[in-house]
Amino acid sequence: MAQGTMRDREAVMGAVGDAVRNGAGEDAVSGAGEDAVRAAAEDTRSGAGEALVSGAVSGVGEVAVRAVGGAIRNAMGETPHDARGGMPAHRELTLRAKNGGNAEKNAAKVNSRGKGHRVVADGQPDGERDGGSSACDGGASIGTTLWLDCQSGIAGDMLVAALIDVAEDPAGAERAVREVLASLPVEGFAVEVSRVYKAGIACRDFNVMLDAAHENHDHDMEYLHGGGGGALAARSACDHALHEHAHEHAHEHAHEHAHEHAHEHAHEHAHEHAHEHRGLAEVEALIAAASMTPAARAIALRAFRILASAEAAAHGTTIDQVHFHEVGAVDSIVDIISAAVLFDYLHIERVIVPQLVDGHGTVRCQHGIIPVPVPATLNICRENGLPLGICDVEGELVTPTGAALAAAVVTGFDLPERSVVRRVGLGAGKRSYSRPSILRALIVEPINGSTGTKPQPCATSGGAEGDPGRATLGEREDDRVPLRRPAAPHSHELTAPTSVVKLECDIDDATGEELGYVAELLREAGAREVHWLPIFTKKGRPAYQLQVICVPEDVARMESVIFRETPTLGIRRVPMERTVLRRRRLTVETPYGSIRCKVAELPDGSVRVAPEFEDCRAAARAFGAPLREVMAAARGAVSGQNG
Ligand SMILES: O=C([S-])c1cc(C(=O)S)c[n+]([C@@H]2O[C@H](COP(=O)(O)O)[C@@H](O)[C@H]2O)c1
Numbered sequence: 027m028a029q030g031t032m033r034d035r036e037a038v039m040g041a042v043g044d045a046v047r048n049g050a051g052e053d054a055v056s057g058a059g060e061d062a063v064r065a066a067a068e069d070t071r072s073g074a075g076e077a078l079v080s081g082a083v084s085g086v087g088e089v090a091v092r093a094v095g096g097a098i099r100n101a102m103g104e105t106p107h108d109a110r111g112g113m114p115a116h117r118e119l120t121l122r123a124k125n126g127g128n129a130e131k132n133a134a135k136v137n138s139r140g141k142g143h144r145v146v147a148d149g150q151p152d153g154e155r156d157g158g159s160s161a162c163d164g165g166a167s168i169g170t171t172l173w174l175d176c177q178s179g180i181a182g183d184m185l186v187a188a189l190i191d192v193a194e195d196p197a198g199a200e201r202a203v204r205e206v207l208a209s210l211p212v213e214g215f216a217v218e219v220s221r222v223y224k225a226g227i228a229c230r231d232f233n234v235m236l237d238a239a240h241e242n243h244d245h246d247m248e249y250l251h252g253g254g255g256g257a258l259a260a261r262s263a264c265d266h267a268l269h270e271h272a273h274e275h276a277h278e279h280a281h282e283h284a285h286e287h288a289h290e291h292a293h294e295h296a297h298e299h300a301h302e303h304r305g306l307a308e309v310e311a312l313i314a315a316a317s318m319t320p321a322a323r324a325i326a327l328r329a330f331r332i333l334a335s336a337e338a339a340a341h342g343t344t345i346d347q348v349h350f351h352e353v354g355a356v357d358s359i360v361d362i363i364s365a366a367v368l369f370d371y372l373h374i375e376r377v378i379v380p381q382l383v384d385g386h387g388t389v390r391c392q393h394g395i396i397p398v399p400v401p402a403t404l405n406i407c408r409e410n411g412l413p414l415g416i417c418d419v420e421g422e423l424v425t426p427t428g429a430a431l432a433a434a435v436v437t438g439f440d441l442p443e444r445s446v447v448r449r450v451g452l453g454a455g456k457r458s459y460s461r462p463s464i465l466r467a468l469i470v471e472p473i474n475g476s477t478g479t480k481p482q483p484c485a486t487s488g489g490a491e492g493d494p495g496r497a498t499l500g501e502r503e504d505d506r507v508p509l510r511r512p513a514a515p516h517s518h519e520l521t522a523p524t525s526v527v528k529l530e531c532d533i534d535d536a537t538g539e540e541l542g543y544v545a546e547l548l549r550e551a552g553a554r555e556v557h558w559l560p561i562f563t564k565k566g567r568p569a570y571q572l573q574v575i576c577v578p579e580d581v582a583r584m585e586s587v588i589f590r591e592t593p594t595l596g597i598r599r600v601p602m603e604r605t606v607l608r609r610r611r612l613t614v615e616t617p618y619g620s621i622r623c624k625v626a627e628l629p630d631g632s633v634r635v636a637p638e639f640e641d642c643r644a645a646a647r648a649f650g651a652p653l654r655e656v657m658a659a660a661r662g663a664v665s666g667q668n669g
C-alpha cells in the first residue's frame with residue numbers, strides 16, 4: 027500500500043497552510059462545513075471546559091439522549107400528526123420505521139467512537155445492512171450520475187421522496203434518513219414515507235408531520251392561493267377538484283388530511299402560531315449537532331448558505347442578519363438534512379439539472395402574497411447560474427428549499443448525448459396543480475465518450491414562440507454556456523472519465539492577477555486540472571502557457587471562460603484517452619469519526635487507499651489531531667478490513 031504519496035504531502039501542506047493563515051487572522055476557511063464543525067467543536071469545548079475530544083463526544087452524547095427522548099415520544103404515538111387529527115387514511119404502502127431503535131443505536135454508536143476501527147458500508151447503519159445492496163454501496167451504483175428532472179418543479183420533500191425511491195434499497199435509504207433525524211436536536215416533528223398516486227402514477231411521498239406549534243401552511247392550497255383575487259380563487263377551487271379527482275382514480279387519499287385541514291382552518295390564523303425565526307447560525311448549529319457524515323453535513327450547510335444568501339438578497343439584508351421564516355421552519359430543516367443524507371448514501375457523484383421549471387402567478391407566504399417564481403427562488407437561480415423555466419401552471423412549482431438543494435449539488439446542466447437509464451425515482455409534491463407535481467430522480471450511466479448536449483427546451487406551453495410574457499427565463503438568448511459549474515470535488519469521483527480534452531494557449535500580455543483569476547474561474551467551471559507553465563515564445567519572449575484538462579462536455583464552458591478572461595485569440599484542443607484504475611469507496615470508522623476512502627485496484631490486484639482529504643481535514647480540525655495521523659488511521663481501518 028503506497029503511503030505518504032505526493033497527494034498526501036499536498037494535503038498536509040494545504041492544511042498546515044490553512045492553520046497558519048488562520049493563526050495570522052486571515053480568513054482562509056472556505057467551506058461552510060468547516061465553519062460549522064469548528065463552531066460546534068468550539069461551543070462544546072467552551073461549554074464543557076474540557077479537552078476537545080471529550081467535549082465533542084459529550085456534546086454528541088447529549089444530542090443522542092435528546093434523540094432517544096424524541097424516539098420514545100414517537101413510539102408512544104405522540105406524533106404531531108396525531109395532534110392534527112389522526113393518520114392519513116388509506117396509504118397503500120407505509121414504510122414507517124420505528125425510530126426508537128435507531129436513536130438508541132445512534133447513541134451507542136456515537137459513544138463507542140474511538141474504541142476501535144470498524145468498517146461500515148457508506149450510509150448504512152452499522153449492523154443494519156440489508157440484502158440487495160452491495161457492501162460499499164448505499165443503494166445505487168458507485169460513481170453515480172443523477173439526473174434531476176424538474177419539469178414539474180422541485181421542493182425539499184419531493185427531492186427526499188425521489189431519492190428514497192431511486193435507491194436500490196429504499197427501506198435502507200429511509201433508515202439512513204431516520205437515523206440522522208433522530209440525532210437532530212429539534213422537537214415537534216415526525217416523518218412518514220409512503221406510496222401515493224399523482225395522475226395515476228405511483229410515486230413516493232416524504233411527509234414531515236409537524237405538531238400544532240410548528241405547523242405551517244406549505245401544502246394548504248386554500249391558504250396559498252385563496253383570497254388572492256378572482257383568478258387565483260378560481261384556480262384554488264380547481265386545484266381541489268383536480269386533486270380529489272386524482273385520488274378517486276387512484277383509490278388513494280394520501281393528501282386528504284391536508285385538504286381537510288385547509289378547509290377547517292381557512293386562513294384566519296396565519297400568524298397565530300409561534301413560528302420559529304431562526305438565523306443561519308442557529309440552523310448551522312443544529313446541523314453541526316446532527317450525527318451525520320461530513321459529506322452529508324457539507325451538503326446541508328451549503329444548501330442553507332445558498333438559501334440564506336437568496337433570502338438576504340430578497341430582503342435587503344446580509345447573510346448573517348437574515349432570519350428564516352418558513353424556510354427556517356422545521357420541515358425545511360428536515361427536508362434539507364434528509365436530502366443531504368441521501369445524496370451521500372446514494373454515492374451521487376454528478377448531478378445534472380437541465381433546468382428548474384416553475385409556474386407563474388402568485389403565492390401566499392408569511393410575507394404576504396408574493397410573485398412566482400418567488401424572490402428567494404429567483405435569487406437562488408441567479409446566484410448559482412441555475413437555468414430556470416416558466417410553464418403555464420398557475421402556482422409555485424419550485425420552492426426556495428428545492429432550488430437551494432438543487433443548487434447545492436448540481437454539477438452540470440447538460441445531459442450526456444447518450445446514456446443508459448439505470449433507475450428511476452419519483453417524488454410526489456403535496457400541492458395540487460394542473461400539472462401533477464412529480465420530481466423524477468434518474469440514475470443514468472453515460473455511454474463512454476458521450477458528450478453533453480445543450481439542454482432541451484422545457485415542455486412548457488408558456489414558453490412557446492411569440493409569447494414573450496411567458497418566456498422561459500432560464501433559456502439563454504444565445505448559445506452562451508454558463509461560465510460557472512458548481513463542480514463536484516474530483517477526488518470523490520469513482521468513475522473517472524477515460525476521455526478527456528486538453529485545451530492550451532500561450533499568453534504573454536496578462537498580469538499575474540489575471541492569470542490567477544482565470545485559473546480560479548476554470549476550476550469553478552469544472553476543470554479537472556489547470557496549469558500555468560512558464561515558456562519562452564518567439565524572440566525569446568517570456569510567457570505562460572495555459573493548460574486545462576476537462577471532460578469533453580465541459581469544453582465549451584472552458585473556452586468561454588478562456589476567451590472572456592484572457593487576451594488569447596485561439597485555443598488549441600487535444601482529445602486524450604486515459605487509462606484509469608478501477609476504484610470503489612468505503613467509509614471507515616476511526617477514532618476520529620467516519621472517514622470516506624477511495625480504494626483503487628492496481629493491475630496486479632493490490633490496492634491503494636486514498637482517504638478523502640476533506641473528511642480528514644474536518645476530523646483533524648475537530649479533534650485537534652495531526653492530519654497525517656487521521657489519514658493513517660483511515661488507512662489502517664481499511665487494511666484492517668481487507669486483511
Ligand atoms: O420564509 C421566507 S422568508 C420565505 C421567503 C420567500 C421568498 O421568496 S423571499 C418565500 N417563501 C415561501 O415559503 C414557502 C415555503 O418554502 P420552502 O422553501 O420552505 O418550501 C414557499 O411557498 C416559499 O415561496 C418563504
Ligand code: NI
Nearest residue numbers: 337340393402
Ligand atoms: Ni423571504
